[in-house]
Amino acid sequence: MSKRIIQVEEKLPIQMALPLSIQHVFAMFGASILVPIIFGIDAGIVLLMNGIGTLLFSLLTKGRSPAYLGSSFAFLAPAGVIISTKGYEYAQGGFIAVGIVGCLLAWIVYKCGTRWLDVILPPAAMGPVVALIGLELASNPVSGGSTGVGLLDGSATSAEMAVFFITLAIAVFGSVVFRKFFSVIPILIAIIVGYVAALFAGLVDFTPVKDASFFTLPAFSLAKFDMQSILVMLPVLLVVTAEHVGHQLVTGGIIQRDLIKDPGLHRTLLGDNLSTVISGAVGSVPTTTYGENIGVMAMTGVYSVQILRGAALISILMAFIGPLSALIATIPGPVIGGTTFLLYGTIGTAGLRLLVDKRVDYAKPENLALTSVVFVAGLSGISLQFGSVTLTGMTLAAVVAVVLSLCFYILKRLHLTNDSEGGTTQKSE
Numbered sequence: 454m455s456k457r458i459i460q461v462e463e464k465l466p467i468q469m470a471l472p473l474s475i476q477h478v479f480a481m482f483g484a485s486i487l488v489p490i491i492f493g494i495d496a497g498i499v500l501l502m503n504g505i506g507t508l509l510f511s512l513l514t515k516g517r518s519p520a521y522l523g524s525s526f527a528f529l530a531p532a533g534v535i536i537s538t539k540g541y542e543y544a545q546g547g548f549i550a551v552g553i554v555g556c557l558l559a560w561i562v563y564k565c566g567t568r569w570l571d572v573i574l575p576p577a578a579m580g581p582v583v584a585l586i587g588l589e590l591a592s593n594p595v596s597g598g599s600t601g602v603g604l605l606d607g608s609a610t611s612a613e614m615a616v617f618f619i620t621l622a623i624a625v626f627g628s629v630v631f632r633k634f635f636s637v638i639p640i641l642i643a644i645i646v647g648y649v650a651a652l653f654a655g656l657v658d659f660t661p662v663k664d665a666s667f668f669t670l671p672a673f674s675l676a677k678f679d680m681q682s683i684l685v686m687l688p689v690l691l692v693v694t695a696e697h698v699g700h701q702l703v704t705g706g707i708i709q710r711d712l713i714k715d716p717g718l719h720r721t722l723l724g725d726n727l728s729t730v731i732s733g734a735v736g737s738v739p740t741t742t743y744g745e746n747i748g749v750m751a752m753t754g755v756y757s758v759q760i761l762r763g764a765a766l767i768s769i770l771m772a773f774i775g776p777l778s779a780l781i782a783t784i785p786g787p788v789i790g791g792t793t794f795l796l797y798g799t800i801g802t803a804g805l806r807l808l809v810d811k812r813v814d815y816a817k818p819e820n821l822a823l824t825s826v827v828f829v830a831g832l833s834g835i836s837l838q839f840g841s842v843t844l845t846g847m848t849l850a851a852v853v854a855v856v857l858s859l860c861f862y863i864l865k866r867l868h869l870t871n872d873s874e875g876g877t878t879q880k881s882e
Contacts, residue, residue, distance in 0.1 A: 459755040461519055461708060469634060473755055474763030476641035480745040480796065481523045482781050484600060488524035488738050492532065494541060495672035497772045499524055502737035504768035506728030507761060513724040516758045517716040519704065521746035522728050525739040527692045535682045545676035547686030548733030554690055555726030563719035572862050574698065576811035577820035578827055578854035582847065583699045584804025585831040586744050587797040589846040594790035601790035612654035613787045620647030620791025628752055640749055640792050647788035656785045665775030674736035693741060695851035697725050700742040703803045706810060708756045748796030751803060817872055819861045827854045
C-alpha cells in the first residue's frame, strides 16, 4: 500500500506539523545561508526575509502553490562584480530593479496568458531544463565545504565519509522502508542520525552556540541605486524567470496540479519577485523558490502549505534567537551532503517524469534535437560571457532551450521542417 499523500490545502495537528516544518528548515538551511556568507553580510537578515518572503508568496498565491523561498544563487556573479567595485548597497539596488521588472513581467503574463510557454519552452525543452535544476547541483554534496563532503578532491577524512554514507543510507532506505509518520520525515531522521554520528566522530563544533547572544537583531541596510549596477544585474531576470517556471512545473508535476493555471503563473511570479524587491530594500538577498524543499515534498508526499508556512515562521524566529540559528549552523557538511545527494537527484527525476507525463514523441526530430542539445549545454561545463554575466549550467541550458525552440517554431510555421507537408526529406510510410 502506498503512503498517504498530504495535499496542499490539508492541515495537520501541531505534533505532526512541527517536525515536518523543521525538516524543511534543515533542507534549505545550508544553501540559503551560503549566499550571505559569500556576500559577507549578516545571515540573520536573510533568514528573516526568507521567512517573510515565503509567507508573502503563500498569501499572493492563495495558499495553492507550496514553496519555500530561499536565497537565490542566480545573482552571485553580477552581484560579486558590483560589490567589489561599489559596495553591497548598490547590489541591493540591482536586486530591487530585477524584482520590479519581474513584477512587471507578472502583470504582462496576467494580461497575455501563458500560451507562449508552449512556444519558447515546449515539453521536450522544459523537461531537461527542469532536470538540470537538480543535476547541475549533483557535485555539491561531494565537493566539500559547508554543504558536502570532499570526495571529489580526496580531502574527505574517513570520519567524514562514514558520516556522509550513514546519512545517505538513512535517507535512501528510510524513504523506502519507513512507515506511518516516519515515512514522511526520512530527511529529518537522516539529518538527526547523521548529526549524532558526527558528534561521535568529533565533527561538531559548539563554539558558535556558546558565543552567540540569546537575542540578536538582524542587520538592516538601505539600498543605493546606480544605472550601471542595474544594467549589470538586469540580465539575471531571464535566468530567474526560467528557473521559476521550471520550479512551478516540477512542483505541479509532483502534486499533480497545474500551477501555471491555478493559482496562475502571474501570481507565483509576483510573489517571487515582490519578495526579492522587499528583501533587497532592507539588506537581504534575492529569493527564489527552493529546489531543496521541492525535493523534500517529492520524497515525502507532504505538500501542505501549512508545513511550509511553519518553516517560514521558524526561519523568522531563528533570525532573532542567536543560539538557535547557531545550533543548526553546526550541522557539518557531510550530513548536509548526505541528504542533498538524494534530494538533487529527486529533482532531476522530476524533469524526466515531465517528459514521460507529457508523452514527448522522440520520433520527431525537433524533440530529439531539443532535449539532446539542452542536456549537453547544461552538463558540458561550457559557459558564455555577456559583459559581467556568465551563462552556464541550467542557466545556459534555459537560454539555449528558448532560442532553439523559437527557431524550430518559426521553421515549422514556414513548413521547412522535414516532418511538415512540403518538407524536402519527409519520410515515406
